[in-house]
Every structure is written in structure tokens, then in C-alpha cells.
Amino acid sequence: MRVKLEDTIDLKKIADSGQCFRWKEVADSRFRVCAFGRVRYLTQEGEKSFTIDCDQEEYQTIWKDYLDIDTDYDGIIASIDRADDFLTRAGQAGRGIRILRQDPLETLITFIISQRKNIPAIKSCVEKLCHACGSFLGNYDGEEIYSFPDLMGLSALSCQKCGGDCCTYKRAGLDSCSLGYRMPYIQDTVSRLIMNPSLIEYLDQLDDKALYEELLGFKGVGKKVANCTALFGFHRLDFFPIDVWIKRVIDQEYGGRFDHTLYSPFAGVIQQYMFYYYRQTH
């Protein structure tokens, strides 16, 4: 079906924005997206329109929320301080980026993995993890696609028999999915969630401050990963993750100090524009 919006959407920029790691451009302007155990193709039509291969009902119940269609991103760009030259340019460059409403578990695990990896390495690591303990969804573009594993699948990571380097990997012909020293972090997080199945639901209803503190309680989750998880996995648009790239922006463009609270409650959106723009130009 074809979708027309009031607001701008740019699929390529979203795919390159570092918030999601399972989008693949399979042809010009055409993206294969795997989320919520489904595989769909999104194709850019105009700057405010795209197509998706699903019916109206599925779009309304799943993908409209996922793509955060109800948030006015052009309005956020319009609110950027014109006196801030860098941010004005970043906002223009990033027009069309949206903050996806991604699955909280997938986001948490993925950003624990992300530490000390570049984006291509994160992508290949996540794909290995999906292949090792996700569900087979079908063949697409000549590739076997697997869902991001649920808690049951992830629990294979701490299989008692195999002591972590699990039989699931052997079956998939993989080693430890390149998780490296993050393996025990993931295992600990997964076991906490299995012991408390309503924990995600609980986290979701906390306010920003309380959510942040709770996220910091997971092993392997520090300030940066907690910020990314809150922003991308719980759609808390006011979180402002500071990674090596944003640190460079702040140091080189703002003399070491940038007050993101100026853009509350959308500081996280501003952060995405900075991140995207700076990476495009350096």
C-alpha cells in the first residue's frame, strides 16, 4: 500500500542514522526491514510518501507506530535556533529522519552489543545472533532471515549444558556471535528479564529519570547505552546519548559545551541530526 504523510520521511537517512541495525537497502530507495518478527519492504516514493507491502490494518497497528508517523519532525527542525549555524545545517541534512519505536528488548540487547564496535560490526553481530537463536522467517533476496530472538531464544546464551558457548551456535555454524566480553552482560540481562517477565512493562511506565536509573542497573549498561535504550527502545525523545561522535561535535563545534536541555523535550531528535550530519561530513 501507498502511504502519504504531512511530515517528511527519508528511509535512507533512517537506515543510516545508527538507531537501527537490521534495515537493508536491497535496491535504490527500497529497504527490507525486519521487526516484530515480520519482514517488509519499504520503498521511498516522494519526500512525504512511501509504499509498504502490507495491508491497511497491519500498517495501522504496527508500522505506523514503528515509523512514529504521528510526531511532527519538520516542526522540531523548525524549532532549531537559527543562530546555531551547525545545528541549522544538521537539521536540514537530517530532515526525514524519524526515531523508530523499536522493540525495547531488541534495543537493549543491541546497544549492549554496540559498545566498542563500529556500525558494520554491530550489524553483522546482530545478524549472527538472530541466525543463532531467532526464528526462521523465510528467504528474502537470497538470504535466510531470522527474527531478533525473544527471551526464550536468548536464554540459549546461558545454556547450562554448554556453559554459554551454546549448542545453538554450533547448530547455526557460529561461534559466540562475536559477542566477546559482552556475553556475560547479555546473559545477566536476559536472566534478569526471565526471572521478572513484567520488567519491560514496568520500565515502560516509569518516568524518564526512573527509567534511566533502572537501565543503569543492568550489567554492561552505562550512561551511553542507557540513553540509547531509552531513546530508541522506549521512545523517550528527550534523552541525548553522547558517544564518540557526539563528543567530537561538542568539542569541535561547540567548544566542549552544548546544553541539550535547550531542545527539551526533543533533545534526542536533535542528537540524531547532529550524529547523522557529522558522520556524513567526516
Next chain:
DNA sequence: ACCCAGGGCCACT
């Protein structure tokens, strides 16, 4: 071979 990556933990002050 080399450098670094959407960092966090732990042991020090």
C-alpha cells in the same frame, strides 16, 4: 600489521 569502534567495569585517587 595497524587503528579504532554509537563504552563499561573496576581499581585507583
Next chain:
DNA sequence: AGTGGCCATGGG
């Protein structure tokens, strides 16, 4: 509260 060494792995 702030700092520095260390961590496992792979992409460029």
C-alpha cells in the same frame, strides 16, 4: 566525583 587501564572482536 573524576581518571586510566583493560576488556574481545572485526571492519576499514
